[in-house]
Amino acid sequence: IKPEDLDAEIREFERAPAITKGTLKEREKKIILDALREHKWNILRTAKSLGLTRNGLYGKMKLHGIKNQS
Numbered sequence: 001i002k003p004e005d006l007d008a009e010i011r012e013f014e015r016a017p018a019i020t021k022g023t024l025k026e027r028e029k030k031i032i033l034d035a036l037r038e039h040k041w042n043i044l045r046t047a048k049s050l051g052l053t054r055n056g057l058y059g060k061m062k063l064h065g066i067k068n069q070s
């Protein structure tokens with residue numbers, strides 16, 4: 001099978017940035033970690049930037065095994 005034999009959607013996925021690859025859980029964890037680093041682990045600012053409440057972010061951090069660095 002050659003790339004041109006594949007559907008255009010599949011070919012585009014292969015060229016997509018790494019953030020779009022992996023499982024949904026892996027992608028969510030990366031997004032949360034990137035946001036936490038960007039906001040210097042300030043939970044309230046990070047939560048707001050992600051459209052979450054502070055408690056919502058804590059819940060996702062627990063789900064992904066992310067320990068608070070502050």
